Amino acid sequence: MGVTSTVDLHRIVVLNPKGGCGKTTLATNLAGLYALRGPPPTLLDCDPQGFCLRWLEKRPPNRPKIHGYPGDTTPHAASNPLDPQGHPDSKVIIVDLPGGIPHKDLHAYTYEADSVLLPIMPSEIDIHSATTFIAELLLDAQLDPRDNKLAIVANRVRTRTKSFAMLMRFLTSLKIPMIATLRDSQAFVHAAAKGLAVCELPPSRVSDDVAGLDSIVHWLDRHRTVSEQRRQELIAKVAYRHAEARGFTGGDPARDWLEAEREVDKYLSRSF
Numbered sequence: 612m613g614v615t616s617t618v619d620l621h622r623i624v625v626l627n628p629k630g631g632c633g634k635t636t637l638a639t640n641l642a643g644l645y646a647l648r649g650p651p652p653t654l655l656d657c658d659p660q661g662f663c664l665r666w667l668e669k670r671p672p673n674r675p676k677i678h679g680y681p682g683d684t685t686p687h688a689a690s691n692p693l694d695p696q697g698h699p700d701s702k703v704i705i706v707d708l709p710g711g712i713p714h715k716d717l718h719a720y721t722y723e724a725d726s727v728l729l730p731i732m733p734s735e736i737d738i739h740s741a742t743t744f745i746a747e748l749l750l751d752a753q754l755d756p757r758d759n760k761l762a763i764v765a766n767r768v769r770t771r772t773k774s775f776a777m778l779m780r781f782l783t784s785l786k787i788p789m790i791a792t793l794r795d796s797q798a799f800v801h802a803a804a805k806g807l808a809v810c811e812l813p814p815s816r817v818s819d820d821v822a823g824l825d826s827i828v829h830w831l832d833r834h835r836t837v838s839e840q841r842r843q844e845l846i847a848k849v850a851y852r853h854a855e856a857r858g859f860t861g862g863d864p865a866r867d868w869l870e871a872e873r874e875v876d877k878y879l880s881r882s883f
């Protein structure tokens with residue numbers, strides 16, 4: 612195992628010391644989206660409880676490949692925790708960190724990362740601990756908002772509460788973007804139980820959830836450029852997904868292709 616080139620490697624770290632805020636859910640769903648797009652991403656499971664690796668074990672063999680490895684969060688590993696731990700074919704490494712990482716070790720992860728995602732649940736207590744944590748990240752882990760590396764994902768959002776509005780004001784004052792709000796949705800629970808991402812469930816049931824995840828990928832793609840060859844590959848994948856959703860029976864491949872072309876161009880026009 613080893614990363615041959617880090618030039619076009621995107622290292623995404625998902626963190627928040629607060630337990631149960633959705634780090635693993637976000638990491639696995641992003642891995643599923645990137646797998647669909649290809650090449651197979653790496654999911655680095657730094658949580659000794661190994662939820663990501665168990666999710667991968669449940670993943671049906673006909674789904675797009677995701678490489679999974681246990682990550683090392685010992686103090687020794689934290690000196691350079693991300694570099695050697697991905698699959699050589701992966702262009703994206705998604706790192707799922709456990710809740711209790713000591714703050715002093717966070718710097719190593721945020722320093723090595725290209726993107727840092729912080730899922731927050733909009734309860735008063737979670738928002739309070741998140742604002743303290745963000746302040747510490749900016750100070751202790753020396754994350755500078757001007758680097759455009761850190762973004763917030765509001766997770767399990769039901770209603771826009773007063774504390775949610777306070778969080779928005781706090782983020783605006785620090786110029787940290789909130790890039791998506793994910794609904795409190797059983798689709799995440801059902802997908803997790805099957806080793807799937809929500810984008811792999813029937814589209815009619817999950818369009819809002821997938822739209823939220825797409826906004827995250829849209830932000831993560833902020834430095835990407837896409838060649839015509841890559842555009843064609845994406846269209847082929849989406850067209851395949853349409854045919855697959857029908858069980859490969861009936862339908863019209865040419866229509867699938869045109870529909871996929873529209874979807875991909877819409878997505879790319881939002882990205883650049």
Ligand SMILES: Nc1ncnc2c1ncn2[C@@H]1O[C@H](COP(=O)(O)OP(=O)(O)OP(=O)(O)O)[C@@H](O)[C@H]1O
Nearest residue numbers: 630631632633634635636710767794795796799800
């Ligand atoms: N948007 C959502 N809608 C519904 N359920 C969700 C959502 N996000 C997460 N969950 C559920 O909340 C629980 C906790 O989520 P998850 O394991 O992703 O959190 P975590 O931050 O990784 O927790 P830990 O700190 O323990 O690692 C899980 O049962 C998950 O299925």
Ligand SMILES: [Mg+2]
Nearest residue numbers: 634635658662
């Ligand atoms: Mg977790």
